[in-house]
């Protein structure tokens with residue numbers, strides 16, 4: 001009788017820990033991910049701000065499990081699960097399983113405003129990190145050009161140098177701190193017409209404190225750290241509109257050319 005087949009979907013932390021736990025067990029593991037690499041997400045925001053390159057946080061799944069003889073890796077996307085028949089559907093194939101472990105992570109929750117995703121990307125993947133890095137650096141470039149060639153247009157310069165982060169969970173505060181460090185330290189000497197230190201970094205949170213799911217003492221510490229870096233934090237403030245020109249927060253328009261999203265998550269589509 002052949003060993004049972006365990007299909008693990010998702011090569012993130014969850015999927016990889018499950019794979020490793022099955023080392024030496026008499027099962028055949030099929031590890032499936034739509035990407036062929038594991039992404040170390042805690043360092044993603046450093047790729048988004050240009051402090052690290054993509055290959056420093058992405059490792060091929062095949063090389064991670066190459067020594068574990070009972071594992072094979074397939075790169076594909078799970079599009080449906082038939083639990084009655086015990087099979088998963090991939091883009092073009094089907095695969096039967098004896099046991100299924102689903103570890104497909106999360107996606108950002110735009111609370112019914114999926115059109116905001118286009119304007120205000122969240123940070124989940126390397127593509128998002130690339131997009132955000134491009135948006136942030138382009139905003140500084142456009143501000144420099146406007147200041148050089150159209151310096152009377154101070155409103156547009158301020159819009160370009162205003163960076164809004166929606167959601168003060170871990171991703172929001174890490175992004176805000178990194179943007180502050182970037183503008184206050186890393187870019188200070190690179191421009192002739194703008195002072196990157198004048199960039200405004202605004203962080204909005206609907207809950208009464210930053211890091212609302214953490215102990216209060218840590219929220220207070222994080223708030224002090226953000227304020228020392230010059231980040232302006234608005235708690236108890238709900239963002240109700242997002243478009244190319246900025247946001248609406250508690251009914252008030254805030255002009256900004258760069259809006260980034262970190263407010264709440266949902267299970268991935270496969271998980272749901």
Ligand SMILES: Cc1cc2nc3c(=O)[nH]c(=O)nc-3n(C[C@H](O)[C@H](O)[C@H](O)COP(=O)(O)OP(=O)(O)OC[C@H]3O[C@@H](n4cnc5c(N)ncnc54)[C@H](O)[C@@H]3O)c2cc1C
Nearest residue numbers: 010011012013014015033034041042044077078104105270
């Ligand atoms: C910017 C950022 C910073 C973070 N910082 C920290 C931190 O400092 N400390 C901390 O503890 N946590 C941090 N986290 C959270 C942490 O990264 C997550 O909790 C963790 O990655 C969750 O692991 P997971 O295995 O559940 O999902 P993931 O790591 O998201 O892995 C899910 C995998 O499933 C794959 N997948 C999804 N759908 C399908 C499908 N249909 N078919 C095939 N494959 C699919 C994806 O490609 C992905 O590889 C951070 C997250 C982010 C985004």
